[in-house]
Amino acid sequence: MTRKQKRLAMILSGLAALGVAAGLVLYAISDTIVFFFTPSEMAEKHVAPGQRLRLGGMVEAGSVASTDGVNHIFVVTDTIATTKVHFKGQLPDLFREGQGVVAEGVLQQDGSFEADTVLAKHDENYMPREVAESLKAKGVHLGKGAGQ
Amino acid sequence: MLLLLTFVLMSLAVIGILAVAARRSTTSTARAVDYDRAVFRDQLEELQRDEARGVISPAEAEAARNEVSRRLIDTADRQESTIPAVNNPARVALLAALVIPVIATPLYLRYGAPHEPDVPLAARLDQAMANQDFPALIARVEKRIEETPDDVKGWEILSSAYMKLDRYGDAARAFANRIKLGQNTADNLTDMGEALTLDNGGQITPDAAQAFADAVKIDPKLPKARFFVALAAMQAGKLDEAEQSLTALMNDSPADAPWRGAVQDQLDRLKQVKAAGAAPPMAGMGGMPGPTQEQVDAAQNMSAGDRQAMIRTMVDRLAEKLKANPDDAEGWQRLIKAHMVLGDATAASEALKTARDHFKDKPETITALTALAKELNIP
Amino acid sequence: MIVEIGHFALVLALAVAAYQFAVNLYGAHRNDAGLMAAGRMAALTQAVLIGLAFFVLMHAYVVSDFSVENVFRNSHSAKPLLYKVSGVWGNHEGSMLLWVFILALFGGAVALFGRNLPPQLKARVLGVQGSVGLAFLLFVVLTSNPFTRLSPAPIEGQGLNPILQDPALAFHPPFLYSGYVGLSVAFAFAVAALIEGKVDAAWARWVRPWTLASWTFLTIGIAMGSWWAYYELGWGGFWFWDPVENASLMPWLVATALIHSAIVVEKRNALKIWTLLLSIFAFSLSLLGTFLVRSGILTSVHAFAVDPDRGFFILAILTVFIGGSLTLFAIRAPRLKAGGLFAPVSREGALVVNNLILCAAAAAVFVGTLYPLALETLNGAKITVGAPYFNLTFGPLMIPLLLLVPLGPMLTWKRASLTAVGRRLWLVAVMALAIGLAVLVMTVRGPWFAALGVGVGAWLILGALWELSERLGAGRVPLAAAWARFRGLPRAAMGMTLAHAGLGLALIGIFGVSFWRVENIVAMKPGDVASIGAYTVTFIGETPLKGPNYTGVSGKFDLKRDGALVTTLVSEKREFKPRGMPTTEVGLYQTVAGDVYLAMGDAAMNGGRSVRMYYNPLASFIWWGAAIMFLGGLLSLTDRRFRVGAPRRAAAPAFSASEGSAA
Structure with missing residues (x-):
């Protein structure tokens, strides 16, 4: 091979590697992304049960119930609509009533939400950005620390 | 002034260092290609070393040596840009002298605060505590709290300080803010109720009664809250209910509980009233259990750090005083106790020794000191 | 007064950075020794001044001086001393001060230890470093000033986020930042080379230790952060594919590629243009990481209080430096001479594959991290890209690379024979395969993926040890001779063995936790x-x-x-x-x-x-593996070839004199 051919071969193999990477990325992205909704968005967009998604909002005050310390039921609200969430596991330290929360899981036939992950944050003033923005868009007033 | 001088000196030092560096520089005759040759020669030596140790095979070493040598030889043909080297230290110094202050000064003037003194914790507490300057402390905290009304910490300081200064109405507000900001504890509710009551001349207001009731709901065992709930019942004329509550509280209280006396007082009073068959008793809170451990509570409401600092400051001042006036036997005993409270046994035994030496002619004081030492377990 | 001296030192450092930037670049352009000497001293002075400012802030934390707003907001008098100290960088302003401090320390180190660099190259490197320092000092002073005062001083502070009050996390940021910021040296080297229009042998040799140092710091910094997340967050996981974690992983991947490609530049004078581009990318990703963490533009479980306005400032810095350096690259790169030739199957070829895969993996992480942001900007949909995406892309990309790792060091430069390597490695391959199969059989219902992971890990560890033993001549020479060789082994070679074996160990741990938990x-x-x-x-x-x-x-x-x-x-x-x-x-x-x-x-x-x-x-295994990789990096750094002030310098003028007359 001449110098030019060698270089061409190298560039081609590089492009092939990038092509494989790009293919993987495109395939994975279309297959694995998870959409984020607040309770009212979920109602507006008629989200089909069975789809994996993230539900965000605030934990409605007084709604948290856990009978055995492992199964938790709470209500997520964006002040317009609410969704009941069931979660088996340990709630994060910073999970509190009236605070922002994101739950990932699957919407059930009966309209409740079966979460397998519940996220709160390291910082106690935390309001998940999506939650803050969604609530702001709906005109809900937020206290300090929101929208970080 | 001193600060300004420091700034000027710092700037001059920086300019000076840069100017001296420029002045002492020498124009190097080495060209870039010389550095490359140095690298190649080093690589050749390295190959030799590795080969001698046997960490690379002779064939590999030979191939690498050929390559490096070829590149070394190639450097001979290399075209070097030949910008003549110059050296002009005076210009460098001038540039530094101009540029650095011109950039630094306006920035510092804009963002700096040259008139602000340092205020480390020790200085702050010393100032405030040494002067017993509670009003000044409060004024400062109040000013802060106007800007940051949701600073719980500020309200904590204010609530206990107001109580100390008998500003009960303000104290009640401060407690209300703490409760609103998340410190919705039985203690705070009780203290708020107490402040409201004191502000009202001892009559328990409906708000206060509600607060006590809420407190008991959160912590059904809290003696102070239960006591006030009973008082409220008493003042409302529900004498039987009050008596029941007080008796229950009495039964739940340990034998050495400091509030037993107060509860007993109220029970006695209740009995009198009942015996007399009189209308609702006492307008005021004459029988109120004194300052209800006010100081202790206030101290408990402070954070551990504050309290330690406060106690330490007080202890230090006591020690100072005793140095000036060592004849104060009681003072010595207090100092020894205080050291033990702070967990500083060494300081306590030192103080004990000093006191013993000083009072060696006064046997009754020595006896008292020995008794104290025994009581506190000081060696 | 002490606080204000710190503040003034910071502002003075900014002025010195501006001076360092201008004087070095102009001095190199004019070949003015005085200017370049002053520029070198400016780099040292800047480091001293920022150090002064940094320790003044630390002092304010230790004595709880709440007249400094930053201390008031992030400290508390009752906090243990360790966390008063680490509180300095447990917040935005303080951590940015640490950032510029480390940047200045690297600049100072180049000024101090770069005696074996051609003066003009060194001046240009320091000039570029000065420009980065200037930009970030402006950011600190204008938008994130840690010395803002409060009057009157509050009695008590607001405390450090308790989740940060942890020994591992106290020292995680300094290491991570050293890694991030260390890449600025590689960047400065690259830009300096582009300005000069040539990549010298000296350039190639002396860019390596700096890159290796920042890779080493990044490795341990990421490992500490992961260890902290493991035992502090209480989720039992060590890696969450969170944007902030990805922000540190991307520079690590590219830095890993860079330390490998820099070897080719030094040994074979090839891949020069590519290495320059990688240097630019590596630091760009560091800047991007800083931007992602500091702007809070992406939702992250690790994001602490952040401020979008500051994000724009960093975005501007990002644009200027990445845009500027890439433009310079586009103009100058075609002028660079291409280097040595090599066959596809050769040590160089293997390192090219290494680079391609690492960059593709970094690109996959990049897409996954930024895709939610892009999509939200485009059509407002809010999505998250989680672990499944990364497992599906990162995993398949990395496995082939990991399989190649033991082969690389066995290949010869220029042209290599795969059959020869096969003859040397077949036993290792059989052993690794046997281990993988044994695991598969033992864990009857266990996922075959886990067995694959353990097998690959074993392949890496055994391969690295095998290569070492071949070098020592184990089995061929007497034990004493092998021991002598071991002691005489270049530390860089030992470092590579450790790093590759550590990677294998960490891999086994990662697969074990992921599949058998x-x-x-x-x-x-x-x-x-x-x-x-x-x-x-x-x-x-x-x-x-x-x-x-x-x-x-x-x-x-x-x-x-x-x-x-x-x-x-x-x-x-x-x-x-x-x-x-x-x-x-x-x-x-x-x-x-x-x-x-x-x-x-x-x-x-x-x-x-x-x-x-x-x-x-x-x-x-994960933490031990990471620790061994870190040790490998450290060991390589102590290699005599990297040792500063190499004795060659003294010989150079004499050499040049004789050559000069000959030429």
């Missing part, structure tokens, strides 16, 4: 027994807890195996005083085979506690 979440009352893996856990009871700045409860659990008491685990729920913020301390029992991980949860209504237990097989 056992989880059990139960509600327990005192006396209750639950089982996890081969262990049983008995809840003994809980006691109240009182720490220096927190209160809480502490739960005791007896851990038994085959009925015999192994240890007593303690998990705590703490509530920190100033903020009333709760945290969980997990109980951890570590063995070589795996960790028992136990986190106590909330009190249940019926009086019990929810308890979360994991058995994480081989988890400690």
Whole structure:
């Protein structure tokens, strides 16, 4: 091979590697992304049960119930609509009533939400950005620390 | 002034260092290609070393040596840009002298605060505590709290300080803010109720009664809250209910509980009233259990750090005083106790020794000191 | 007064950075020795001044001077001393001050130890460093000034986020930043080379130790952060594919590529243009990481209080430096001479594959991290890209690379024979395969993926050790001679062996935890027994807890195996005083085979506690692997070839004199 051919071969193999990477990325992205909704968005967009998604909002005050310390039921609200969430596991330290929360899981036939992950944050003033923005868009007033 | 001088000196030092560096520089005759040759020669030596140790095979070493040598030889043909080297230290110094202050000064003037003194914790507490300057402390905290009304910490300081200064109405507000900001504890509710009551001349207001009731709901065992709930019942004329509550509280209280006396007082009073068959008793809170451990509570409401600092400051001042006036036997005993409270046994035994030496002619004081030492377990 | 001296030192440092930037670049252009000497001294002065400012801030933290707003907001007088000190960088302003401090330290180090660099190249490197320093000092002074004062000073501070009050996390940022910022040196080298229009042998040789240093720091910084997340967050995981984590992973991947490609530049004078581009990318990703973390533009569980306005400032810095350097690259790169030739199957070829895969992996992470942001900007949809995406892209990309790792060092430069390498490595391959198969058979129902991971890990470790033993001539020469060779082995070679073996070890741990983890979440009352893996856990009871700045409860659990008491685990729920913020301390029992991980949860209504237990097989391999990689990096750095002030310098003028007359 001449110098030019060698270089061409190298560039081609590089492009092939990038092509494989790009293919993987495109395939994975279309297959694995998870959409984020607040309770009212979920109602507006008629989200089909069975789809994996993230539900965000605030934990409605007084709604948290856990009978055995492992199964938790709470209500997520964006002040317009609410969704009941069931979660088996340990709630994060910073999970509190009236605070922002994101739950990932699957919407059930009966309209409740079966979460397998519940996220709160390291910082106690935390309001998940999506939650803050969604609530702001709906005109809900937020206290300090929101929208970080 | 001193600060300004420091700034000027710092700037001059920086300019000076840069100017001296420029002045002492020498124009190097080495060209870039010389550095490359140095690298190649080093690589050749390295190959030799590795080969001698046997960490690379002779064939590999030979191939690498050929390559490096070829590149070394190639450097001979290399075209070097030949910008003549110059050296002009005076210009460098001038540039530094101009540029650095011109950039630094306006920035510092804009963002700096040259008139602000340092205020480390020790200085702050010393100032405030040494002067017993509670009003000044409060004024400062109040000013802060106007800007940051949701600073719980500020309200904590204010609530206990107001109580100390008998500003009960303000104290009640401060407690209300703490409760609103998340410190919705039985203690705070009780203290708020107490402040409201004191502000009202001892009559328990409906708000206060509600607060006590809420407190008991959160912590059904809290003696102070239960006591006030009973008082409220008493003042409302529900004498039987009050008596029941007080008796229950009495039964739940340990034998050495400091509030037993107060509860007993109220029970006695209740009995009198009942015996007399009189209308609702006492307008005021004459029988109120004194300052209800006010100081202790206030101290408990402070954070551990504050309290330690406060106690330490007080202890230090006591020690100072005793140095000036060592004849104060009681003072010595207090100092020894205080050291033990702070967990500083060494300081306590030192103080004990000093006191013993000083009072060696006064046997009754020595006896008292020995008794104290025994009581506190000081060696 | 002390505080204001610190503030003035910071502002003065900014002025010196501007001076350093201008004087070095102009001095190099004019070949003015005086200017270049002053520029070198400016780099040292800047480091001293920022150091002064940094220690003044630290002093303010230690004495709890709440007249400094930053101290008031992030400290508390009752906090332990260690966390008063680490509180300096536990917040935005302080961490940016640490950032510029480390940047200036690297600049100072180049000025001090770069004696073997051609003066003009060194001046240009320092000039570019000065420009980066200037930009970030402006950012600090204008938007994130840690010396803003409060008057009157509040009595008490607001406290450090308690979750940050942890020894591993106290020292995680300095290491991570050293890694991030160290890449600025490689960047400055690259831009300097582009300005000069040539890549010298000296350039190639002396860019390596700096890149290696920042790679080493990045490795340990990421490992510490991951270790912290593992035992502090109470989720039992060590990596969450969170944007902030990805922000540190991307520069690490590219830095890994860079330390490999720089070898080719030094040894073979090839891949020069590519290496310049990689240097630019590596630092660009560092800047991007800083931007992502500091702007809070992406949702992250690790994001602390952040401010979008500052994000724009960093975005502007980002645009100027990345845009500027890439433009310069586009103009100058075609003028660079291409270097040595090599066949596709050769050491160089293997390193090219290494680079391609690492960059593709970094690109996959990049897409996954930024795609949600892009999509939201485009059509407002809010999505998350989670672990499944990264497992699906990153994994398949990295496996082929990992398979190639033991081959690389066995290949010869220029042209190599795969059959020769096959002859040398077949035994290792068989052993690794056997281990993988054995694992597959042993864990009958276990996922075959885990067996693959262990097999690949074994392949890496055995391959690295095999290569070492071949170098030592084990089996061919007497033991004493092998020992002598071992002692004479270049430390860089030893470092490579350690780094590759450490990678294998970490890989085994990662696959073990990912595929064999056992989880059990139960509600327990005192006396209750639950089982996890081969262990049983008995809840003994809980006691109240009182720490220096927190209160809480502490739960005791007896851990038994085959009925015999192994240890007593303690998990705590703490509530920190100033903020009333709760945290969980997990109980951890570590063995070589795996960790028992136990986190106590909330009190249940019926009086019990929810308890979360994991058995994480081989988890400690991850940290040991990372530690060994770190050691490998350190060992390489002490190689005599990297040692500063190499003796060659003295010989150079003499050499040049004779050559000069000949030329």
